[in-house]
Amino acid sequence: MYGSIARITTSFIDVPGSIAVAVYFAGCSIRCPDCQNKQLWDRAQGLAMSTDTVVACIQEHPLAEAVVFLGGEPTDQLDFLHSICCTIGSKKKVLYTGREFEWLPTTLTDQLDMIVCGPYRQELHVNKWPASSNQRVLLKDQGSWITQVT
Numbered sequence: 001m002y003g004s005i006a007r008i009t010t011s012f013i014d015v016p017g018s019i020a021v022a023v024y025f026a027g028c029s030i031r032c033p034d035c036q037n038k039q040l041w042d043r044a045q046g047l048a049m050s051t052d053t054v055v056a057c058i059q060e061h062p063l064a065e066a067v068v069f070l071g072g073e074p075t076d077q078l079d080f081l082h083s084i085c086c087t088i089g090s091k092k093k094v095l096y097t098g099r100e101f102e103w104l105p106t107t108l109t110d111q112l113d114m115i116v117c118g119p120y121r122q123e124l125h126v127n128k129w130p131a132s133s134n135q136r137v138l139l140k141d142q143g144s145w146i147t148q149v150t
């Protein structure tokens with residue numbers, strides 16, 4: 001399977017307490033007015049990559065304990081995102097999405113360990129993580145999702 005990826009890099013900030021491989025998906029259909037990543041709205045600006053190529057790039061970072069999917073909007077490429085999650089093995093899997101948790105299919109959430117969800121809204125900006133107060137952080141705990149107080 002192929003999808004559109006903007007870049008893959010190391011992240012020290014997106015998963016608290018963990019070194020992560022950050023996979024930036026290209027394209028976002030949500031178009032929040034206050035988006036800080038408008039350069040990633042156009043899916044056509046990304047590189048066409050196969051699931052196997054993305055997984056090989058992730059495996060080039062053996063010290064990373066986590067993989068974080070962000071963008072852009074990873075869930076605009078739901079099947080591609082799911083195929084990567086199913087192939088990368090035991091690393092912690094984290095999703096940043098502008099959509100709400102209730103929108104996400106269980107076939108995807110079953111694969112994930114942590115989700116930061118909801119659109120960025122400038123009028124709700126806070127000087128902490130995540131960046132606006134409407135955004136929720138959900139953690140999987142023994143198979144159930146709990147909302148983390150941030």
Ligand code: SF4
Binds near residue numbers: 031034071119
């Ligand atoms: S969902 Fe994220 S990438 Fe998409 S417009 Fe909103 S803030 Fe920007």
